[in-house]
Amino acid sequence: MRFPARFLDEIRLRVPLSQVVGRHVQWDRRRSNPARGDWWACCPFHHEKTPSFHADDRKGFYYCFGCHAKGDVITFLVEKEGLDFAEAVAQLAQEAGLELPQPDPHAERREEERASLHDVLELAARFYEMQLALPEGEAARVYVQGRGLSEETIRRFRLGFAPDARDALLQHLRKAGVEEALMAEAGLIAVPEDGGRPYDRFRNRLMFPIRDGRGRVIAFGGRALGEARAKYLNSPETPLFDKSRVLYNLDLARPVAFERGAVIAVEGYMDVIALDQAGFPHVVAPLGTALTEGHLALLWRMAAEPVLCFDGDAAGMKAAWRALELALPHLAPGHSLRFALLPEGMDPDDLVREQGAEAFAAVLEAARPLIDMLWHGLVDNRTFSTPEERARLEADLEALVMRIGDAKVRAHYLREVRSRLRDFWRGTGGAGAAGRSAFGGGGVRRRAGMAVHTGGKPRAGAMQARMLHAGGREAPSPGLISKARERDEAFREREILRIVLRQPEILDEVFEELAELPFSSPALDSLRGKILDIAAGHAGLDSARLLAHLQDEGAGADVVRLAGRAISPDRQEDKPDLDLRRALASFREHARQLRRTAVLERELQAAEQAFGKDPSEENLERILRLREELQAARRLAGE
Missing domain, CATH: 3.90.980.10 (DNA primase, catalytic core, N-terminal domain)
Known part of the structure; x- marks a missing residue:
C-alpha cells in the first residue's frame, strides 16, 4: 500500500524516535540531553562497548558512527524488528493515534x-x-x-x-x-x-x-x-x-536551529528576512494567522524552548498570552517556551535597521520563561486587598496550571506558583498589591487601579483619596475597568461585523479601515480575518455569497454565535432595513468609537504613569477627566 507523504510526516511528527529506539537500547545518561532531544547509546545493529549510536528527536533521524546505520523511525522498525514498510507504518500509526488511510485507487x-x-x-x-x-x-x-x-x-x-x-x-x-x-x-x-x-x-x-x-x-x-x-x-x-501548519523560512532556518538548539518565531516576512540578514538565520514566522498547535509542533521539533517574539504593546501582550494558553496542554519535561517583547512601537525589522543586531540580541537575552509570563500576566496591575481577591488569584493560577497535560510538569508548576504566592503575600503584608511588570518597571504600587509613586511627594496620599472620591465620583477598580472595556469593545466589534455581514457591499470602501481596527476579541478578530480573506479574493459579494463562503470555511456557526442572528437570505426578518449609505455611516460611527476608546485607554495609561512620577494636581485632574470620558464612551455603547 502506498501512503500519502503527509500521513507519513504526521507519524514522524507524533512519535518521537527515542520512544521507539529506547525499547532496544539503554541510553547513555552522561552523553544524552533529553531536553534537546539528543540521545546516545550502544548501537542496536552491531556489538560495541562505547556508545556511538546517535538519535536526534528534533531531526527525526538516527546514525551510528561505527557501522553507519541510519534512517528514521519507520526505517528503524523495518531494519530492527523485521517489519515490512506497511507493517511499520501501521504500528506507528496506532501509537500516534492515527487511522490508516483507506486504500484509494486515485x-x-x-x-x-x-x-x-x-x-x-x-x-x-x-x-x-x-x-x-x-x-x-x-x-x-x-x-x-x-x-x-x-x-x-x-x-x-x-x-x-x-x-x-x-x-x-x-x-x-x-x-x-x-x-x-x-x-x-x-x-x-x-x-x-x-x-x-x-x-x-x-x-x-x-x-x-x-x-x-x-x-x-x-x-x-x-x-x-x-x-x-x-x-x-x-x-x-x-x-x-495549509497556513496553520506552515512556517515561513522553515527550510532555511531548520538546519541552523538544529545546530544551535534554538529557534525564534516572529510575526512577518520582512521581520524574518531582516533578522536573517542581521545574523539570526534561525528565525521563522506564521503566515497571516495566530500561532497554532501545528506551528508549536514544528517549533518544538527544532528546539526544546523556542523564543516567541512579540511587539511590546497591548496587542503584543495579548498575542503572547494566547500563545501561552495554547502551549499549556502540550508542555513536557524540558519542553517549553520563552517570550521576548520588543520596545513598544518597534518590530524586529525596525529594531535591527535603527539600532543594529546587538539591540535584538539584547531582546533575546531578556526573554522570559513561560512561568514568568503566566505569573505576571495574572498578578500585575491588580489589587488583592480583600480575601476574595486573593482567593481569586490563587484560583486563577491553579486553573491555568491544571491545563498542563504532563503530570510531572504540572506538579512542578503547582509548587512554583504556591511558593511565589507565599512570598508574594509575605512581601506585601497580606495586601498583595501588584508590583513589577513582567518585563521591567518597579517602584510603583497599585491601589484602585491607580499608580502611586512609593517615594514621591507627601501630598500623594491626599490626592489619591481625592481621586477615589472627588466630587462623589468613585474610581472603578481595575477589574471593573477591564470588564467594562471588554464589554464595550465586544459590543462595538460585534456591531461592526454585523453591518459588514448584512451589507458586504460596503467592503469596497471600508476594506482597509476594517483591517486596521483595534479588535480585542480573538474570536471576533478571527471572523474578521476570514471576511477580509474572502473579500480580497471575490468581487461583488452580497450577504448570501459571503455567508456561503464563510460556511465553506467552517465559520457559519461563528456568524450565528458572534455576530448575532443568522444572516440567511431565506429569512426576510434577518434582512437589515438599511441602504448602503446608512450602513456605511453606522459602520464608521462604531469604528470611530472603537478607535476613540482605544486612544482614551492609552491616554489614561500614560496619565497614570505621569501621576506615578509626579502626583500633581494637574496630573490628577487629567486622570479624572479621562476616566469620565471613558465612562461616557461606554454608556454610549449601551452599557
Whole structure:
C-alpha cells in the first residue's frame, strides 16, 4: 500500500524516535540531553562497548558512527524488528493515534497532481524573480533597497515582483503549457463566479515565495506596492498549503536551529528576512494567522524552548498570552517556551535597521520563561486587598496550571506558583498589591487601579483619596475597568461585523479601515480575518455569497454565535432595513468609537504613569477627566 507523504510526516511528527529506539537500547545518561532531544547509546545493529549510536528527536533521524546505520523511525522498525514498510507504518500509526488511510485507487493520481502543483508554483516563482529584474519591477526594487536588503538576501529568499497586469502570469504559464485549472488549484489565479475571465491573484506586489521544509515552493505572499484592499495577501489554502501548519523560512532556518538548539518565531516576512540578514538565520514566522498547535509542533521539533517574539504593546501582550494558553496542554519535561517583547512601537525589522543586531540580541537575552509570563500576566496591575481577591488569584493560577497535560510538569508548576504566592503575600503584608511588570518597571504600587509613586511627594496620599472620591465620583477598580472595556469593545466589534455581514457591499470602501481596527476579541478578530480573506479574493459579494463562503470555511456557526442572528437570505426578518449609505455611516460611527476608546485607554495609561512620577494636581485632574470620558464612551455603547 502506498501512503500519502503527509500521513507519513504526521507519524514522524507524533512519535518521537527515542520512544521507539529506547525499547532496544539503554541510553547513555552522561552523553544524552533529553531536553534537546539528543540521545546516545550502544548501537542496536552491531556489538560495541562505547556508545556511538546517535538519535536526534528534533531531526527525526538516527546514525551510528561505527557501522553507519541510519534512517528514521519507520526505517528503524523495518531494519530492527523485521517489519515490512506497511507493517511499520501501521504500528506507528496506532501509537500516534492515527487511522490508516483507506486504500484509494486515485491516491497515486493525487500524488502526481501534487507533484504537478509543485512544478507550476516553481514556474511562477521563476517568473516573479525575472519580473523583479525587469524595468517594470523598479518600484519593487526601490522598496526592498529602502528596507536595506542586499542582493544576496533578495536571491536567498527568492523575492520577486507580480506585474500590475490582469493576466501576466496566466499568459506566461499558458505559454508553458499549464492548464488554467491547475493554475487555479495552485492558488495563482482567481476564477470569477459569474463566469468572467480568470485573472492573476497577485498584481503589483512584492512577492515572497513560501516553501515547505524541503525547500519546494508551495504558496506565495504578496506585499502591495500601490493602493490595494489588503497590504499583505497570501495564497489561499490548496492541497499543498495549509497556513496553520506552515512556517515561513522553515527550510532555511531548520538546519541552523538544529545546530544551535534554538529557534525564534516572529510575526512577518520582512521581520524574518531582516533578522536573517542581521545574523539570526534561525528565525521563522506564521503566515497571516495566530500561532497554532501545528506551528508549536514544528517549533518544538527544532528546539526544546523556542523564543516567541512579540511587539511590546497591548496587542503584543495579548498575542503572547494566547500563545501561552495554547502551549499549556502540550508542555513536557524540558519542553517549553520563552517570550521576548520588543520596545513598544518597534518590530524586529525596525529594531535591527535603527539600532543594529546587538539591540535584538539584547531582546533575546531578556526573554522570559513561560512561568514568568503566566505569573505576571495574572498578578500585575491588580489589587488583592480583600480575601476574595486573593482567593481569586490563587484560583486563577491553579486553573491555568491544571491545563498542563504532563503530570510531572504540572506538579512542578503547582509548587512554583504556591511558593511565589507565599512570598508574594509575605512581601506585601497580606495586601498583595501588584508590583513589577513582567518585563521591567518597579517602584510603583497599585491601589484602585491607580499608580502611586512609593517615594514621591507627601501630598500623594491626599490626592489619591481625592481621586477615589472627588466630587462623589468613585474610581472603578481595575477589574471593573477591564470588564467594562471588554464589554464595550465586544459590543462595538460585534456591531461592526454585523453591518459588514448584512451589507458586504460596503467592503469596497471600508476594506482597509476594517483591517486596521483595534479588535480585542480573538474570536471576533478571527471572523474578521476570514471576511477580509474572502473579500480580497471575490468581487461583488452580497450577504448570501459571503455567508456561503464563510460556511465553506467552517465559520457559519461563528456568524450565528458572534455576530448575532443568522444572516440567511431565506429569512426576510434577518434582512437589515438599511441602504448602503446608512450602513456605511453606522459602520464608521462604531469604528470611530472603537478607535476613540482605544486612544482614551492609552491616554489614561500614560496619565497614570505621569501621576506615578509626579502626583500633581494637574496630573490628577487629567486622570479624572479621562476616566469620565471613558465612562461616557461606554454608556454610549449601551452599557
